[in-house]
Amino acid sequence: MRIGIAGLGTVGSCVYAILKEKGDEIEKRSGRKCIVSKVITRTHSKYEKLGIPSDLIAEDFEDLIINSDIVVETIGGTGAARTLIKQSLDLNRTVVTANKMLISEFGNEFTNSSPTKSLFFEAAVGGGIPIISLLEDYLIFHGIKRVRGILNGTTNFILSEMLRGMDYAEALEIAQKKGYAEADPSNDVKGYDAAYKLSVLMGVKTGIFPGISNIETMGIEEINKRDLERAASSDKKVKLIGTIDFEKGSAFVKPQEVERNDPLWSVDGVENAVEVETDLSGRFILRGEGAGAQPTATAIISDILRASRYAEKQNNSVVIMKFGGTSVDTPEKIRDIAERVQKKVISGVKPVVVVSAMGIETDILHDLAREISSRPNGREMDMLLATGEQKSIALVAMAIQELGMKSISLSGNQARIKTDSNFSNARIVGIDADLISRHISNGYVPVVAGFQGSTYTGEITTLGRGGSDLTAVVLAKALGSQLCEIYKDVDGVYSADPRIVKDARPIKEISWEEMIELSKQGAQVLQSRASEFARKYDIKVLVKNAHTNARGTLIWRGSKVEQPIVRAVTSDQDIVKVVLQEVPDRPGIAARVLKTLTEQNVNIDMIIQSMRSGEFNTMAFTVQANDLAKLRQDILKARSEAREITIEREIAKISIVGVNLTATPAIAATLFETLANEGINIDMISASNSRISVVIDSKKVHLAVNAIHSAFNLEEIA
């Protein structure tokens, strides 16, 4: 398990220290490996003070969350901590916290957003006392009648000192000196702290956290020496006691006199104690250290271990690691990724590797086929193309084995990825993940061939260019894994193709919608079918560099953005323009043109009909260059009654992609003006809320993309 720690105060740094120093011992005793993968804190000087290696320091919450399986929140308060927990749960992480105020007041919000058990907070009540585990696990089938206890060490310390003859102010001062009370002690002495804990305990048992406004609360400020003496004269002590009466549905915190035979009588100093009364087994008493860095930190570590059991069951520790052709094109790079896989394994993650064919192998195989046949048979073509990935999976599995791990390569057919029989562009219709799961449980790293599957009759099929990305997200879904990592030769999804724009920047996070647009508009980073599948099934994708530790781009639901924002500029040169000259200006002609294209399976993108001259129109549309071969110009010419069809190849489509782009005309204006300033003519335009595209002369692509990138200041965004 990879553990991310947010907040390095006394508790957070103690958790860090224990995991670092006693990690091996904890693993030996519990059988669970826990490695701190990232930490974050507001006070940066802490990093140096605690000697935290720089690669463990997270850039921001997202960076921490993505790189951990379990997020430990020790920030405190209800501001940043609340954001962190929400975001972690949103990204399917398990969260461990000691934050009673947060759980008491916002616990409902968290548990509503996550159907499975993913929030652990043993340390929030009673420090080192395992009261929550007792209620949640051991007593799960008991009826709980009543819970009462001394839940606040500070007030118990003050009352204990007062009993020795001190007055309230003196006792408080000592508590502050010893670090048992804060400079502003109100939270403790007014009884709120104990009330938060009652609210948390009620939530554990009932599923709903009532919050402290529903708990009658009285503190100890009004208690004086005389009250204590009066109690002592009848052999009683005054204690601040929190009580939940589940039968009556009531809860309150108040100072009460307890008799000598009461188990709470002898609880002294900063100790805590809780008594649980059940229907089946009578009473349980838990007593121990209620607060302090060490007991709280150990409660957190217990939670981490408990959480890891849940996480394992949910396959949360399975991560898909997909490596593209550019990342496996040499033996050195293959060895490099085997090491990356090993690091994952060491941290307790169970990787499933997906690989593409080495380098431009698929292109080479295509060209080879064309040398034999101008229209190769679909079945044979896929038989040929699938060999590319078969080669790379074997080599990657060998490289992983070479490092002493168990690994097994699986073709698409062996991985039981079932497709329809639409050769070269097959659709995945099902996947039987049991076999891969079994390999995982037996300690193997499965290495699955991307881009391929097989039909129910055993024919080998491929999934369309870039299809390994699709294999990866489909496997993520089938294995219920929390994250699909796509490794590339670049640091993530950039604001523009880094080969064209020198200042292009990796984008930190982006929504699926935007990514789908980017892929469709020519950014090769992720296949658009893969993005669409990920959106449909809520799969989070992280695009990362295969050879560096750069943080990468997170593709997910995305943070809600209202204002228009331009994320990236893309170019697509693989398009051609088909122009129908002098089409008769009659109703029904355009429909006939589109019907003809549909019959021929030619997808069009932009379409334009120019101003009428006499009885004729000019119609033009763009198609993908690959689709041109499918276009039967003779038929189209006859149906459209065009005088002539011409094809323009020297064109390219430039698009800006983002959110709410049509909310204001200013964005389109900036785009057009930028092109005008560079003397670039716009041939066609189309716009939607998430993109504005223009068609220009293909010789001007470099100039246009760079100018647009800087006009929208994309080098400054992150």
Ligand code: ADP
């Ligand atoms: P892989 O072999 O890993 O699938 P691809 O060759 O499909 O990799 O795509 C990676 C290339 O895509 C990068 O080298 C990069 O130059 C290019 N690319 C184009 N647009 C973008 C973009 N917006 N962000 C990142 N990379 C891009």
Ligand code: ASP
């Ligand atoms: N090797 C295949 C291709 O080049 C699949 C992939 O790379 O994703 O299209």
Ligand code: MG
């Ligand atoms: Mg690719």
